[in-house]
Amino acid sequence: MSVQAVMSTHPFRVADALAALGDRFAECSVAINVRGDRIGYRQWGERGPVVVLLHGISSSAASWLPCAQVLSQSMRVLAWDAPGYGHSTPLEQATPRAADYAVRLQAWLAALHVTPDAIVGHSLGALMASAYVAAAPTAMQPKCLLLLNPAQGYGQPGQEDKSRAVQAQRLATLDQLGIDGMAESRHAHLLRPNASDEERAWVRWNMKRLNDGGYRQAVAMLSGDDISAYLRKRPASTPAQIACGDVDGITPPQGCEALAKTFGLPFALVPSAGHASYIDAPDAVAGWIEHAVLSQSQNA
Known part of the structure; x- marks a missing residue:
């Protein structure tokens, strides 16, 4: 199955995006516990189903x-900066697991007094979203879990050598290039080959805002955790779907489809999209999310 391709009527421009960030998608912050740990987030939309968006490692x-x-236009959108990203307080653990991020996610949603209709996890965010669903009480479960270009982690038994290699390579790149250097050298890999200069500049701008410590914690989680362990604990009452950009070279479609088949989940390809499919094809990905949420509302 393929997500319906939708062509945007307006070319993407970074200047327009930065203006919208300040005007419509401004940064907010909320304390989530008595220690004063905070989560930074952005929101857009005043009414409709609540959709929570979780970003990836970069x-x-x-x-x-x-x-x-x-x-x-039809939903209330909440997008967080994961712990250690933006102005969100880092986790206490040096080598956290997705479950540790999920604890903060639940505390953030509780602080905002919202129950999500959908949680959308992109890349490493898919691990966090899966961990949330595995442990959240019934009252805090989303109506659907949507995994977009999911990172599956390298913590499965038998993957020890691969896990160590991934962690060493990621941290060596960070140590050698720094955040700015990583953004310059790696940003294009997240997008489709024919992405525009403006789209590439947008990915680069976001990557340059990474925090060294938060990125190191996220690398530890990617290297040591396993999405399957969480999906096996997903309540049967919480439906899930997986989608992947059709030219994703980071979490390739074959691996994403195999994950979907393992758990009997619907799988869809996002046409003309790389790893950052929600930037390559924002209208198509939004349509996929809207369809999933609407389907659950109709089935309720």
């Missing part, structure tokens, strides 16, 4: 803007 809440703009 990104931020702001990166969702093109997709959030579409979703906000």
Whole structure:
């Protein structure tokens, strides 16, 4: 199955995006516990179903803007900066697991007094979203879990050598290039080959906002955790779907489809989209999310 391709009527421009960040998708912050730990987030839309967007390892809440703009026409969109990203308080653990991020996610939603209709996890955010669903009480479960270009982690038994290699390579790149250097050298890999200069500049701008410590924690989680362990604990009452950009070279479609088949989940390809499919094809991804949420509302 393929997500319906939708061509945007307006070419993406970074200047327009930055203006919208300040005007419509502005940064907020909320304390989530008595210690004063905080989560930074952005929101757009005043009414309708609540859709929670979780970014990946090299990104931020702001990166969702093109997709959030579409979703906000009919939904209330909440996008967080994960712990250690933006102005969100880092986790206490040096080598956290997705479950640790999920604890903060639940505390953030509780602080905002919202129950999500959908949680959308992109890349490493898919691990966090799956961990949330595995442990959240019934009253805090989303109506659907949507995994977009999911990172599956390298913590499965038998993957020890691969896990160590991934962690060493990621941290060596960070140590050698720094955040700015990583953004310059790696940003294009997240997008389709024919992405525009403006789209590439948008990914680069988001990558340059990474925090060294938060990125190191996220690398530890990617290297040591396993999405399947959480999906096996997903309540049967919480439906899930998986989608992937059809030219994703980071979490290739074959691996994403195999994950879907393992758990009997619907799988869809996003046409003409790389790993950051919600930037390559924001209208199509928004349509996929809207269809999933609407389907659950009709079945309720």
